[in-house]
Amino acid sequence: MPVIEDLRDWADLASDPWPTLLIGNGMSINTWHKFDYSELRAHAVFESAVDQLFTDWNTSNFEEVLEGLWHAERVLTAMKENSEGVRALYEHVRQELVEAIQRVHIRWNSLPMKNLQRVAEVLDQHNLAFTLNYDLLTYWALMYNQGSTEIVDFFWNNPFDPLDTEIHSATATGLLFLHGGIHLWHDSVTGETGKWTNQQQGGLLSQLGDALEANPNRQPLIVSEGRHAQKLRAIRRSDYLSFAYRRLSENHDATVIFGASFGPQDEHIVSALRAEGRRNIAISILPGNENKMVTAMAEYKAKLPDQNLLFFKSTTHPLGDPALLVSDV
Structure with a gap:
């Protein structure tokens, strides 16, 4: 070593x-310790499709999933396919990050x-x-x-x-x-x-x-x-x-x-x-x-x-x- x-x-x-x-x-x-991404993921209430993405990519990092969804939206747009569903998942992950932070945050007392x-x-x-x-x-x-x-x-x-x-x-x-x-x-x-x-x-x-x-x-x-x-x-x-x-x-x-x-x-x-x-x-x-x-x-x-x-x-x-x-x- x-x-x-x-x-x-x-x-x-x-x-x-x-x-x-x-x-x-x-x-x-x-x-x-609950400010760790793994804790934030555990306290997020995701749609099943988003849960599947976290599992498939073996990550607890919200930003990695957001980046993946961003790429998916770009691909669908380039193919002239409807990307509204992917965009909705993107906003869903962003919102859940905010709410998960509030859920896990240590209380003042x-x-x-x-x-x-x-x-x-x-x-x-x-x-x-x-x-x-x-x-x-x-x-x-x-x-x-x-x-x-x-x-x-x-x-x-x-x-x-x-x-x-x-x-x-x-x-x-x-x-x-x-x-x-x-x-x-x-x-x-x-x-x-x-x-x-x-x-x-x-x-x-x-x-x-x-x-x-x-x-x-x-x-x-x-x-x-x-x-x-x-x-x-x-x-x-x-x-x-x-x-x-x-x-x-x-x-x-x-x-x-x-x-x-x-x-x-x-x-x-x-x-x-x-x-x-x-x-x-x-x-x-x-x-x-x-x-x-x-x-x-x-x-x-x-x-x-x-x-x-x-x-x-x-x-x-x-x-x-x-x-x-x-x-x-």
């Missing part, structure tokens, strides 16, 4: 400047406050923090640690105002949701983007269904398309998401990537990371099977060949602390 000589502890890198942070689903899974405090403390150490996650963990961390940290999400105007995005505090962290989130909405009539707010602890999650029913034009802003080009088109349709993606593309600072694996559907994120030339990028690797770790490191090197890559064990980073994992409740 190969020896991983350049996989380090986070402590070896922590003293270096890291102005930028990019978070993936690995962070959320380290708090609540089951979430130790130390978890949110830890997330907030980590975010507060960076100038910009980007997340690919749809869940509420980073949003809750922002909301409930305002006295001890300085994190802003650019929604000081609600709806979001693309002409008012300057952070006036030199010490504040700007938090951006690159693929949206279940707390964000897009108005299909006005085109505006906003966030659901609730001052009661945990009320946002429990009342989200009522909010959607009361505001039928406002749908959850979640970018779950099956191909990276589709994701990018969805991002460009939103003033907020366009702003977030532009900030990532224009960023050239040293960056920590935690819990993001960058599958084929995330090529637009990889392109954004490469847009401003060479920089130092520290990437978390889940320790365990050595072959898997070597493969993961090789994949990052192939995707980011023009960057200075450093690798660290995810469990040695504050966001990967095994003690943060919440048991079933």
